[in-house]
Amino acid sequence: MTDIQLFLAHADDHRPILDEGLPLVATLDAPAQGAPPEALHRLANVHAPPDALPEQRWALVAPKGPAGDRLLSLLEPLRKKREEEQGEDALVYRVDPGMDPVAVAAWIQKEYRDAVGRREAARPRYLLLLGGPELISWDFQQMLGGEVFVGRLAFRDDRGYEAYVDKAVRWADATEAPRARTLYHAVLDGTRAMVEGDRHLVRPSLEMARQGQAAGTFGAEEIVEVPTDPAGTALDLSSAAGVLLREAARTRAGVLFTMSHGAGIPRAGWRSREEQHAHQGAMVLGRKGDLLTANDISRGPFLPGGVWFMFACYGAGTPSRSAYLPWLSRLHELGVIGNAADGVLAALPQRGDPPFIAALPQAALANPEGPLGVVGHVDLAWTWSFLDYDLESGGLVPKSRAERFQGILQAFVHGHRFGVAHHEIARFFRSVSTELTISYEERAHRASLSSDFVEEQASRVRRANLWMQRQDLAAYVLLGDPAARLPIARCPAGIRHAAPAGAASRGTEESVRREDAVLAVLRGTATAATVASRFGVSREEVERWVGIFVDAGRAALGRMT
Template identity: 30%
Template structure:
């Protein structure tokens, strides 16, 4: 086994093969050399990298990002959104309005109708229409916390990625107005009622046999995080569910059963399906559990008994107050076109009939969960392993500590946004030098490119202002 080979998460549910075979650094570099950033994107990312050295996050100096009254809260609808959706969310909108307007009225905004998102609109054009430019967030112009309401085919993931560089952004999209209403009620009740979750976090780490990807995530992500969280937040009960214990049945007890924690972190393969599969829209991004015996002992179709999908969140499951983080391919959603760059200058392949939010987090939010953090597209092991430097967990640790100390999920995810900005700026410099004759270090450049794609692809499904309500 080549120690420099890069391994990727994700299993094809129809064939049992890996969604993406292991690749050498040289193969990754050939793809990376097709990457380009627009000048606007590059300037924004350079600003964000510079800003990361300051003592504040995305908001301007003097604004407390933990306070909605100071940082503000807004919701972005499409210009032609169904008014019934706004009505279904009214309980949440009224609640956020009361919080955000206690100092200034304009710190609560509803971007709808003519002010809403327009087809094909870039982040910068949207902000410019509302008086905001690049740089630190001024909540008197556009609020810091922004909830996108709409499917990712209509409001693209690319818009969300770029908006998230400076703002705290989340997204919700459901199939029915009743699901919107239930989610709104869940958030308001979690923040206003007496129901409190105990300070318990569960780390669920699959480690399939003869599978390098899950061996890496179990040994170098889940295990070290368990140890570090136990040391950093000793008042929390940290539960480890690893390897042979990380079964579908056990995950069911953590997903609305008798072991449901306040914070759940899973690391596994995510299920993937071809665009013509009847299971793609319902099961893509499902969590492949320890029940899968691994690539050597199982070939062919992956049965649903091996993975946890939206179908397994039953009517009686209560996920109230939960925030969940899923390290898995397609765990948050799927774009219509392959985001794996330009695949050595070829046209981007269509991998789904349309972009969509993964059904598992949708179902979880419909059963009381406050937010789910996950990947759009593939998950990459370089999230936590950096070439020869080994484990790099500071971003994960920092985000989890923020959550466990009761800060909003959108603020906690700023650590991932800063990592994306730094990696993108550095990657652009490296690629520019290679174009002008520099001979690249293939391992270093491949790691930088995959880490950049990974850092960009974490998104929040749910309101970015939610926080754990703890005993």
């Protein structure tokens, strides 16, 4: 197939809004804009270990005014916890609501960069935004995501914030399991988008995970593929989704990857804005299935202490204006997408519509027995994010780029903080942006020279390809605290040794806890003061443990021949 597919279905009959996809030639009408904005560089201490809060720092970003004051008061317990972990007070930034890209760029320069001058290490790299996109814009989060580890908390009432804060503090010092369990769930409903997604993303990701597990490079305890009906029938909450919910309920401190259509506008339209906010972006469970909505996961165990990557249109939320509106409007004018044009354009945010967080991840994060983080999309999700196309003699050939998503899953599994893991997508975004910038510069250079028509057309196709990839990758955001991580043991495989014969069980467990603590200090993911507080000993005692561990390791190396 050489069509691009969209992961969006009508919320009522669950039929894809763009059933046949779009021909690749349609991308040639993507906006011909100038070179993309320069990626943000050196915003913080990029030389220190990324997971080390004492060096990287954690800060809060709240809207100005009474709403921001209230949010800061609700976050106080989590703020104190992060201050304990980093060994100093957390900065608080206050921002204006609804900042557009120009305003965000100015804020970054004045309030973030210039405020600390040349003291790069003083800039916090972990930023937790408080409030929905109507208070702190999606542009703010996405533009900071190039180098900063940024996440967002946004709930509809105080109880959501209180539940998440309590959960995050509770899991911060826990070690629930030695290694993470990973779940993969694709809704195989027979639509072309899901066929492409399964073939080029889910299958390759599972293969890489299993190969990595065997080689010791993907540290999952167990890799589980949640079954669905390949025929696309009987996919309701009592079958495939029921299996998903049961597996998620018994997966503590695990990783869940789901791929589905996101729920979009019903054929008759949304009856109210409240209905849209409750259902848009929900998981469509098949043509004859149901929706997985906020009500299904708002209470009871659902991936406790874990993290969820949700691949679907509007899975994380909806912007006030889609990045694809100019392009799709142009295709509509040209008649490229035929009768599907009205449905696709109707599924986009309309003029005056406010941006919002999707209810499904919001409910998961507000659930006391739910995950600590969710990664999802805030616009139309296409096959571009995991497919690339090479122009070969036989035409355009699709190439899987599943590694873009496997990287973030691997980072989760290995216990990295969620902001660090999410940064894997930002890394590929920067790579695509760099290639796109070079292509625009090359086009400008060729404008003054005579160039080969075929070569120029190939470059045009490539630029359009890169533009679409860039827009798609930029829309993946993290909901939850970027400093959160899976509550698993973070001791590298192969370091622990068997306890001496006859050692008491309690002594062994205590030794393991101390070893984990020492390794955390050595890796920079915890301070001696934090460990001392956790164990109820002095900082000097923890430093003594570290010294003993290091001396013993050196002695062992010295005995090697």
